Amino acid sequence: MIYSLINTKNKKLYLLDNICHYSWQIMRLYEYQAKDILSRYGIKTPKGVVTDTAEKIEFDETPSVVKAQVLVGGRGKAGGIKFADNNGEIKKTVQYLLSTSIKGEKVKKVLVEERLDIDHEFYLGITLDRDKKMPVALASAYGGMDIEDIAINSPQSIKKKYIDPLFGFWDFNARKIVKDIGIKGNDLIGVTSVLSALYTIFKEYDAELVEINPFVRTVDGRFLAADAKILIDDNSLFRHREFEEQVKMQYSDIELMTKMKNIAYVGLDGDIGIIGNGAGLVMATIDTVNLYGGNPANFCDLGGGASKDRVIDAIDIVFSNKNVKGVFINIMGGITRCDEIAKGIIEYKNTKRIDIPFVIRMVGTREDEGRKICESNGIPVISTMDEAAKMIVRLVRDNTYN
């Protein structure tokens, strides 16, 4: 959602928030993890404890707020945030939340925190503007609500400072936008250092987003991160081994399997399985099948330079969807070698029974070798995408009405 802020004028919204849970590229940290990082960088957070059981919890800072630790968005509206006024209520609430799911996500941990006496809610964040190829610091005096709502309701309230990645983000850069959201005097220095620290975290954790929302001023004049969100670039996880286990937990079994095997798979509503190499080609294949009246059952990208084993895994995944009534494999060999693909198809064919239509089209690197392998095993190879798309649509339709 944060991306919506970058170009509110053009209303370009990327619903990152909706997809990050099952995205291929971005890992989201739980609130308690994000707050732990924040406090290690000197940012104040409410007193709190995280727990995965209601049994032994002792927390003296009442009244409290009890928050389900989930990665889906809109947790508050979905009942994931409760209040409790004493230890008994805390226990009961923790127990309750641990027994529920929020928007389909099972609650495994709960964060219990002191309830803050809030004077004002701000928004502070650093994110990546992919179009401008640079980080941008964001601040608003209208925190608390979803930032996309701020962007729609009062876009002028969102102050931005673009950051030259070679120059960095200095306290004087941060000070400018902190001032722009109405923070003055001594508070200016403290809040500036919070925003500077967010950028340090952003760089050191290879983040796509580091956000405090709401960043609250309490009635007694303290500033704290009441909620926090950190999204980390999956590609950087080799530098952040501590999240290796966690990233696995964030994916469903099929997602994890495909991810581990370097296959990109997204289920769709139709009945024609699509496998190709390269996201653009697979999307074009889907478009073309649609153009000829077919309904693709999935998006499945083998990526570059797939081995025969990866091909076998991909066919397996596509067939795991029982709606699939035919498969179209579309290969444009570059870094991918057609012979490897052909070997995979043949090995799959030789070990598993394929009783539904199978259309193969392959062109490019080692095309002749690949074609020979297929044809010598009785699988015809079509030369053009259009021809192949038409054929799979016809075969599946025939099959369906037989």
Place this chain on the structure above:
Amino acid sequence: MIYSLINTKNKKLYLLDNICHYSWQIMRLYEYQAKDILSRYGIKTPKGVVTDTAEKIEFDETPSVVKAQVLVGGRGKAGGIKFADNNGEIKKTVQYLLSTSIKGEKVKKVLVEERLDIDHEFYLGITLDRDKKMPVALASAYGGMDIEDIAINSPQSIKKKYIDPLFGFWDFNARKIVKDIGIKGNDLIGVTSVLSALYTIFKEYDAELVEINPFVRTVDGRFLAADAKILIDDNSLFRHREFEEQVKMQYSDIELMTKMKNIAYVGLDGDIGIIGNGAGLVMATIDTVNLYGGNPANFCDLGGGASKDRVIDAIDIVFSNKNVKGVFINIMGGITRCDEIAKGIIEYKNTKRIDIPFVIRMVGTREDEGRKICESNGIPVISTMDEAAKMIVRLVRDNTYN
């Protein structure tokens, strides 16, 4: 000594090593501290333990080497490094070293290490080239001996790579000079990462020098830091609070006192105490006193913007040298205010008995006020440095032969 490397052609030697122990600006770490930092950055060091007592030492890696932890240079030749072949010998050697001084420095800690089976000794270091205003990486295949000796004996063996501080020092930069000292193949990658790590340490510790000498290749092909030296810029200690206590230990009482009070004091051989504001002016004052036949007893710089208390402390320090037979206070007011200086002199005069000659010269910011304060208290103020220098020389000579 390291500075000698930077410009061996011109033979510009700065005997940093001789002065760093009592320098005002650079703090030296003990070998064991330097090695601890190195190993935290992934550089291999010999197995070892550091101790301040021989009682409980248990060290199984025999044969061993036992090294006095001192900050003076030339420790080896001065008997600070011993060998031991078994636990009994280790105990005895530790006990012996802890009871000695090396070049006047009391040994407080001892490092016991495995003795390495050395195939070759290299030199690796990063230092600051103050003339070029940039860091420089240094490597040589002739390690082990003092690097200034390498610079004299085989200057060509020292390979240098200057580092643009904005661009940083990359593995490919490091690789170049590691290769130039004859390290190849797989070793090239490992040693490159050691030199890269030295630069990271250099930056993160605000170092003036980070040096591994010797950097050894053992007979079984391992690379280790057999000795290590780190010098840290005193001005940066606010970023390195962990050394705060230690930096105090490295100074004598008088040095520490003056340092704490922002006074720069160095004792000389003569009998005329010199106090001034600004290092250049104090040196010029010394030169001028010399010119007229006097012998300065010290260099004492009040620094900029001295308060009256700092003036009182400075006079106290100068008088603590019993050779002093007269004092010349030379003030050129800029950021320093003459009235503050005058107040200090008067307060000193009023609380302590001054029975030796005192010549004051002050010009600049609040000169009139300062002059008035002195004169109304019966202390004449001279207008020029020359006149004042001549006067103090005459007064001290008269006094001496009276």
Place this chain on the structure above:
Amino acid sequence: MMINKDVKVVVQGITGNQGRFHTNIMRRYGTQIVAGVSPGKGGENLDDVPVFDTVEEAVNDTNANASIIFVPAQYCKSSIFESIEMNLNPVVVITEGIPVHDTMDAVWYANLKKIRIIGPNTPGVIIPSQKIKIGIMPDHVFKPGNIGIVSRSGTLMYEIAANLSEKGLGQSVCIGKGGDPITGLSITEILKFFEQDNDTKAVVMVGEIGGNEEEDASVLIKEMEKPVVAYIAGKNVPPGRRMGHAGAIIGGSSGGGTAENKIKVLSSVGVKIAASPKDVTDLLEEVI
């Protein structure tokens, strides 16, 4: 020119599988591969190409002036900086999966030093008339001619080039922009080059869902004299999903980043939109 015919290429990561494989294919096509770089392997020869420990040595010995990078993602940032420091231009980054912060830093450093980065996650660049390719594309589907192609997708570029070639529409220069969310040369920069390139008469832009580069490019296209035909992949992908390429995140409610929006904006500046990769050929024949 994007690439001079005297281009001398150094292959960073030449001793890896892909690096070695494509070095040989590029040489067979006609590219002058003068050196390889692989730390610790300096002094060896790989299929007659000398291997060096550093780009600096490679450049000093062979006068290489461009680079192609096959180095694993973890080490790639350093490799890109190494090429930039030695003024190699362009730097073609084949590697995929580079952390986005690394790419961002490298792109800004390249801009500072006036070096062009193509990619990361690109198939590279090919000039069929000169028999030069710095990349991994299957060269036999490309033929000399005067159509320029810029593509966000590698395989889709091959697909469209193959269709064009079959119909006798050869290509001047084909450039894979790279599938990552942040890349060096943008579509707009590549279109600017085509507009000035004497060998190019018309341009094919192969876009896909996600990002705003196609929309941004419309500002330039409006002023361009040369005709532009576009194909945008991902029309039939449901909103709120991400399809493989990190770049291909598609937008929701407000329409930015969707195929629909891109097509609308591009059409409004006179771009002909192909319904399928095959359609591109027909539309091109109309405009030239």
Place this chain on the structure above:
Amino acid sequence: MMINKDVKVVVQGITGNQGRFHTNIMRRYGTQIVAGVSPGKGGENLDDVPVFDTVEEAVNDTNANASIIFVPAQYCKSSIFESIEMNLNPVVVITEGIPVHDTMDAVWYANLKKIRIIGPNTPGVIIPSQKIKIGIMPDHVFKPGNIGIVSRSGTLMYEIAANLSEKGLGQSVCIGKGGDPITGLSITEILKFFEQDNDTKAVVMVGEIGGNEEEDASVLIKEMEKPVVAYIAGKNVPPGRRMGHAGAIIGGSSGGGTAENKIKVLSSVGVKIAASPKDVTDLLEEVI
């Protein structure tokens, strides 16, 4: 010109003791101090000078084009970068005790952005004829004239200027190079300026033991048309000691960095060497 007569100065750290004190003295002398910067104190007025939270705001509101910095050493790096980013030129850094790594980074960034840093640990710069000083020197000892002074030491610059003024030898521009081991403008760069400056007829260089800047400057001096007189402080300091200024480390066996060596090298290119600060006046009278 080193400093334009329309220079409008912002004082960073104006609310500190020294900042406030010297702001008033500079204004009284004639310098246009248009703004002060002190984070958290924005909106106040200090002795009629408006105070801002950032240099950016100060520049936007007052068109300030130069800066003087009194900020404590810990925060100084950031303040210097802030001025550079807003293209203030020169940036005069009075603060002493800045970590050398911080200064080094700032100096390189300034070079990249073509900004001149004077200092750190400098008394600043004064142009008596224009009644402009950006610095902390006692202005009454400086008089208008045509002698340029460059000095590594602040108080020694005042000393020598006072002597010159008394003998009727006024000054065109006097610049404190700064006492730190690494500073922005070097002696050579300042001499280059004097050689080209129409208001300067002869130059006084005030050096001291340590470093090699005086020796390095001899290369330029050899080519200069204007006469140079030098005084080098520290002749009577024993080797191997460091005297207050971090810059004043003196060399040992090989002679580099010693007063003796500096005097030898400078004499060899025709520089007249003064035996004491007072001597400078007599030597100058000989050469002009």
